[in-house]
Amino acid sequence: xxxxxxxxxxxxxxxxxxLRNRLLAIVVGVSVVAVSFIxxxxxxxxxxxxxxxxxxxxxxxLLVIGAQSMAFWAYVIPYKYTFKLNYREAAIHSxxxxxxxxxxxxxxxxxxxxxxxxxxxxxxxxxYLVLAPAVLIAAIYGFINGGVPSPLSLPWIIGVxxxxxxxxxxxxxxxxxxxxxxxxxxxxxxxxxxxxHQDLKGSLLLxxxxxxxxxxxxxxxxxxLELFDVHLSWFALLLAYATGYVISRRSLPLxxxxxxxxxxxxxxxxxxxxxxxxxxxxxxxQVFNLTIPIIYRKAVTVFGGLTG
Numbered sequence: 001x002x003x004x005x006x007x008x009x010x011x012x013x014x015x016x017x018x019l020r021n022r023l024l025a026i027v028v029g030v031s032v033v034a035v036s037f038i039x040x041x042x043x044x045x046x047x048x049x050x051x052x053x054x055x056x057x058x059x060x061x062l063l064v065i066g067a068q069s070m071a072f073w074a075y076v077i078p079y080k081y082t083f084k085l086n087y088r089e090a091a092i093h094s095x096x097x098x099x100x101x102x103x104x105x106x107x108x109x110x111x112x113x114x115x116x117x118x119x120x121x122x123x124x125x126x127x128y129l130v131l132a133p134a135v136l137i138a139a140i141y142g143f144i145n146g147g148v149p150s151p152l153s154l155p156w157i158i159g160v161x162x163x164x165x166x167x168x169x170x171x172x173x174x175x176x177x178x179x180x181x182x183x184x185x186x187x188x189x190x191x192x193x194x195x196x197h198q199d200l201k202g203s204l205l206l207x208x209x210x211x212x213x214x215x216x217x218x219x220x221x222x223x224x225l226e227l228f229d230v231h232l233s234w235f236a237l238l239l240a241y242a243t244g245y246v247i248s249r250r251s252l253p254l255x256x257x258x259x260x261x262x263x264x265x266x267x268x269x270x271x272x273x274x275x276x277x278x279x280x281x282x283x284x285x286q287v288f289n290l291t292i293p294i295i296y297r298k299a300v301t302v303f304g305g306l307t308g
Contacts, residue, residue, distance in 0.1 A: 036262050036279065044276040052277050056227050063223030064284065068292040071216030077209030081202050082123045091300045094293075128163070130210040135242040136160040138235035148236050148271050152243060217241065217289075224285040225268075228277045236271035243267040244282075261286055 041049050073091075080090035139156035142148035221241050225232060232240070244264030264282040269275050 032259065033261055033283070036265075037283070040265075040279040048276050049280065052228050052280055055229070057229065058227070060223045060227040061284075061288075064220050064227070064288050065292065067216045067218075067220035067223060068288045069216075069296070071213050071220065072293050072296050074209050074212035074216055078123060078126060078206040078213075081205055082119050082126075088300055092297055125167075126206050126210050130207060131214050131242065131245075132160045132163065134214070135238060138238040138242075142233075142235045142239060147233055148239055152239060152267075152270050156239065156242070220288065221264075221281075221285050224281045225273070227284055228281055230268075230273050230277055230281060232268075232271060232273060240264070240267040240271045240273075243270070 072094075076087060076090045076094050079085070079094035080087055083090070083093070085093065135156050139148075139153040139160075143150060143153040143157060218237060218241055222232075222237060225237070241264070244260060244267040261279070261282045264285065265278040268278040268281060273281070
């Protein structure tokens with residue numbers, strides 16, 4: 001029993017060290033991207049990939065960059081009010097968990113502190129509270145008119161209402177759950193305390209910030225699609241993005257690079273985009289999804305920024 005515990009502790013410490021290793025995070029992420037690209041090129045043909053790259057309408061990169069910029073600054077708003085920071089601090093820290101040099105960054109480190117861990121969960125809750133209803137509408141619309149495959153739309157049609165039901169059930173049974181699982185009691189109490197005592201101004205700012213963040217993300221992906229002359233309906237775009245987002249985790253090393261790349265490419269293919277171009281679209285989207293936050297964070301760190 002003692003040896004099992006020691007092995008468990010050592011394994012946990014090893015995993016923590018690996019997650020915090022920046023070089024390893026970059027190597028793993030880049031390797032996944034490279035392998036995915038090689039396999040993709042062999043499937044569709046390297047000449048096809050080169051043809052798509054040469055025919056790309058680069059003017060759409062302006063939309064990709066602009067939308068990612070909007071998404072970055074929009075996310076700073078809810079982060080600021082959730083973690084009680086000023087705008088400069090929020091801009092520096094808000095995307096640390098998703099950038100390629102930190103391998104988990106602030107979202108991982110903050111989990112060692114009770115209050116901060118609860119705030120991480122609270123912020124994630126708001127992310128899904130804003131995104132999920134829109135995805136549900138898109139899934140229902142796509143299912144009715146046959147615009148997307150039912151195996152892709154049905155999980156959302158079932159899952160979103162079920163998720164909200166589970167959340168409501170958790171709220172009502174919070175004390176009972178906390179008594180059954182003592183380790184989660186303090187985190188649950190803290191998180192639901194934040195939800196209960198959030199003022200109207202803070203709630204509106206959280207909602208608006210998250211809404212603008214998701215809009216920026218979706219417009220960025222739309223720009224990446226148009227870059228390679230791929231046209232999808234609004235509901236197919238929303239379902240593809242949300243599916244790729246759920247399959248991967250942004251807080252993985254290198255911002256989920258490689259994992260998100262493959263997941264997004266597959267989800268775009270599932271909603272009707274040609275396989276020969278899906279990985280290029282996902283790559284164009286994620287390159288700026290990773291680099292734009294780094295550029296703004298460095299700029300704010302070096303030159304200062306808004307305070308308050």
